[in-house]
Amino acid sequence: MGPFSIVSRIFLDIGVFSWDILLTLSNLVRRKLRIGHVTPHGHPGYGGYWPEYKPPKETDSRCSCPALNAMANHGIIPRSGRNISFAEVERHIRTTYNFSSTFCSFVPRFAARMLKKDYSEDLFDLEELDLHNGIEHDGSLLRLDSAFKQKQSTKHTPFIEELLAAATGRDRKDNSIILTTKDVSRMLSKRRAVSRASNKEFSLSSFHKIFGSTNAATLVTVFGGRVDDLHSFLHDERLPKGWELHIRQPHGMTLMQINKTVLEIERGVRERDWAEAAREAAQFDKALV
Ligand code: HEM
Structure with a gap:
């Protein structure tokens, strides 16, 4: 990358972050979107009508991200998961999950x-996103580490079940079970400790920790932590019938707003609480799920 493109990249990033602050402030003063009208009119999911769900075929491409896989399973982006443009993903995560334009572009x-690709010209297949230590990393909530020769598009069902069973919150209105940020921190602590003890190739930089807690934060923000909905999203990578996202800010969830939850989750991670049990399990080759 030449000096010109580094400088233009810095300006682009500064531009995105400044814009993000303005959107965050505007979100604070503007009225929230009305329930039933969060997905914009004319877009897939308006009024809770998501396009037909079809599980992927053998030849389809999928990745480690349940949100992108779900969009492909509903045909919001190509069902094949192949030859997708970056701009297409940007546009659709804006309307499907109501993230701000800044998050969706960043x-x-x-x-x-x-992926060393040109944002405007090149296309990608979902599985390319599984580049190890790109965004994909060890110690994830939902998948075994790639060192275990696990295709990252393959979910690890026991991890999902354990995560959902760890939910301790209750919705005040309908008493449904809610996954809280504390629950997520606890499970992330365990996943990281177990991976560190059992995966000889384990690595997890601070940067990837933040990516991990950002992904985890979407479970409590976009889905409001509702276990019923998360069940369908995580196990089947399916948006529940009639589901509406929980972010009602008019400009969508900004980078600044999600960072609040990200920091809460990351600060709550106590890997050492699990370290001994994880080491013992690894020593006797016992699965700590
Ligand atoms: C272009 C946008 C996106 C890209 C490139 C992307 C990419 C990824 C990748 C590579 C992973 C695997 C990380 C790991 O190893 O744990 C991942 C996981 C995940 N992503 Fe995305 N993602 C995007 C948007 C989203 C959105 C909009 C949401 C929420 C609505 C989301 C929610 C998640 C969740 C919940 C995980 C699982 C985390 C875990 O297993 O610990 N992602 N994403």
Whole structure:
């Protein structure tokens, strides 16, 4: 990368972050979107009508991200998961999950750079996002580490079950079970400790920890932690019938807003609480789920 493109990248990032602050402030003063009208009119999911769900075929491409896989399973992006443009993903995560334009532009641009692709010209297949230590990393909530020769598009069902069973919150209105940020921190602590003890190739930089807690934060923000909905999203990578996302800010969830939950989750991670049990389990080759 030449000096010109580094400088233009810095300006682009500064621009995105400044814009993000303005959107965050505007979100604070503007009225929230009305329930039933969060997905914009004319977009897939308006009024809770998600396009037909079809599980992926053998030949389809899927990745380690349940949110992108779900969009492909509903045909919001190509069902094949192949030849997708970065701009297409940017547009659809905005309307499907109501993230701010800043988040929606930042993450796909980051992914394009990670894959050494041109954001505007090149296409990608979902599985390419599983580049190890790009965004994908060890010690995830839902998948075994790639060192265990696990295709990252393959979910690890016991991890999902354990995560959902760890939910301790209750919705005040309908008493449904809610996964809280504390629950997520506890499970992330365990996943990281177990991976560190059992995976000889384990690595997890601070940068990847933040990516991990950002992904985990979406469970409590976009899905409001509702275990019923998360069950369908995580096990089947399916948006529940009639489901509406929980982010009702008019400009969508900004980078600044999600960072609040990300920091809460990351601060609550206590890997050492699990370290001994994880080491013992690894020694006797026992699965600590
Ligand atoms: C272009 C946008 C996106 C890209 C490139 C992307 C990419 C990824 C990747 C590579 C992973 C695997 C990380 C790991 O190893 O744990 C991942 C996981 C995940 N992503 Fe995404 N993602 C995007 C958008 C989203 C959105 C919009 C949501 C929420 C609505 C989301 C929710 C998640 C969740 C819940 C996980 C699982 C985390 C875990 O297992 O610990 N992602 N994503």
